[in-house]
Amino acid sequence: MTAATGAAHSVIDAFERQVAAQPDAFAVTQALAAGTLTYRELDSWSRRIAGALTKVAVGPGDRVVICMSRSPALLASMLGVLRAGAAYVPIQATEPEQRRIGVVQDSAPVAALVDAETRALFAGRPLVILDPADVRSVGPAFRPPVIGPADLAALMFTSGSSGRPKAACVTNGNILNLITDANYLPIRHTDRVLHHASVAFDASLFEVWGALLNGALSVLSAAGHVSPNEFGHMLRDKYVNIVFLTAAQFHQQVDIDPTAFAGLDSLMSGGEVLSPKHVDVLRATVPGIQFVAGYGPTENTTLVSCHRVGQDEDLSGGIPIGVPVQNVHVAVVDPDGEPVADGAPGELWVGGASLTAGYWKRPELTAQKFVHPRWPGASGTYYRTGDRVRRRGDGVYEFLGRIDRQFKLRGFRIEPEEIEHTLIRHPGVAKAAVEPRTDHRGDRRIVAWLVCPRGMPPRAELRAYLRERVPEHMVPSVLIGLEQLPLTPNGKLDRRALPEPDWTSRSFHV
Structure with a gap:
């Protein structure tokens, strides 16, 4: 493989340049687990996956679902799909079945890449199902297609106001701009970048490609749930030095164990409004750490702007979203x-x-x-x-x-209309209003006010109903029954008149 010159024209082109520059450097490992893959090994595996996909007629313009646990196979699959000229459609295995079906129907994929834990989720679907662990050879017919900046790389689904999720079309050029010559947090080949977000969350675009397209080591978060008490140990296990967390994750970690960040060079956080008090605790606990406040919707490929917080910067007026990225x-x-x-x-x-x-x-x-x-x-x-x-x-x-009613909670963007549309499809619910509210402890929660002519259904029933149709982070914490929703003089819903929950009473809570 010869070294390329000029700007990379695709994600695969940029990755191949790293393979050529340092084939035996470590590319991916998993925290609290043994084993690593070099850039040469990851490249070889992705080529085998691409070959298997082309054998089942996957090619430029097609979509391939990726639904598997966080592992080196996940990264090899993402590369394999792109190498075949297709776009990947990430689906979290814990998504409700109806939402998962909706994503598959909307994206119309040709194939799905799964592992042993997720294969059953796609049983009976009209898809070619492949497990990267079973891929052994490329086959003589595989010819990599030419991929350019405008070619689709991923469909990233987000909450939709009509009750139907929508997918932002992320191109190869979008990812390259996010990662290449970044003015907000440059990544070097000596860095170790944590991949902690779900691959279906747009933060993963920074985590995965920020590492692999800059020759760094991608450190996959440990399998299963990692508590704040375990987070620091996980980071130290593989000497992680760059981390991206949602604001909610950052706040929770600072509340429980801010020393977990002691080994980091850089920490970026965003997705919701950041708390200056928590950033102050971080700066006092880990002097010298570079903290970056990030802002951006999925529609602009993760980031629009960033603000590097100075060690002695006065944050009493809040944390700005900074200046535009490159x-x-x-x-x-x-x-x-x-x-x-x-x-x-x-x-x-x-x-x-x-x-x-x-x-x-x-x-x-x-x-x-x-x-x-x-x-x-x-x-x-x-x-x-x-x-x-x-x-x-x-x-x-x-x-x-x-400006509108959309809001973020724990890093997830939420359209309350989607929850409302789902609730009123329940046979016992006639009307619904959903809003975020701050409880007596200062935590933001989703509250739903319901009009149920035949009486309020059991909250356990409503919880089960919602969990089958929307992700867990969209299930309201509190359900309140009303005889009628309050209206303004012109007949519209008066959201400001919705009664505040009694946060000390457990009778309202789901």
Whole structure:
């Protein structure tokens, strides 16, 4: 393999350059487990997987589901799908069956890559089922297709307001821009990057490709649930030095054991508003650690902007979302889509090299959210984030809240309308309203107010019903029965008049 010159044109091209540069360097290992794969070994395995996929007619433009536990086989499968010219569709094994079926129906995959633990989930489906552990040879007919920056790399499904999840179309070029020559957290070949997020969560794009496309070691989080008390031991086991956590995970870890971060060089966190108090504890406990506050929707490939928090920076006014990452363009606009002056609040629109190619098979929604600005000198497409921000005089952006009702909880983006639509499909529920609320301990929770003409169904029944249809993080913590939902004078739901839960009473809780 000869060394390539110029910018990489695909994820596989960038990965092959690392294989050529350091074939015997370690590429992937798993925390609290033995064994590693070198870049040469991971490359070879991915080629065998790609060969097996092409034998069953997978090729450019196709989609392949990946549903398996976190293991080296997972990374080999992602590479194998891309090497075959297809796009991977990650599905978490713990997703409710109906949601999993919906993702498969929407993405229309040709095949699914599974392991022994997940194979049964796809039994009876009209898919070619392959286990990477069973792949032994490429076969003489395999010819790698030419892949370019605009070719689809992954479909990342997120919550949808209509009750139907939507998928952002992540291209090869999107991933390359996220990872290559990063101005927010450069990754070196000597680094060890933790892969802790679900592969179906967009943080995994940074974790996996940030390591493999920069010649670093990808350290997979230990199998099973890792408690905050065990987290530090897991990091120390493989000398991890770069970690990405959601804000909720970061806050929880700081509350229980901030010394877990003692061996890190860099820690990035985002997904929700970060607590300055928790960052202060981190800085006091681990002096010198580089803490990066990250912000961005899936539609812009994980990150729009980042803020490197200084060791002595005053955070009393909150933690800003920082400045745009490389090759990302942003604008703060008024309701008419016109730019506002520095300091004025407005909706954040984002464009540039990280902007995904719209929503999969959702042209109306794509046209609504991916727009072409009209202001002088504007060009290209921008995504309307629905977030209210302002740009300070020093060019740093501050997050002010949501324009619409979408919110994030424990790093997951949630459309309350999806939960409402699901609840009112229950035969005992006539109306539903869902909102986030902060309980007496300061924790954010999902609350559902229900109108049930024949009486409130048992909460255990509602919990089981929801768990079959939405992920666990979308199941409300509290269910409250009402005779009627409160209305405004013009007949619309008055969300501000929804009664506050009695947080000390367990009778409301699911």
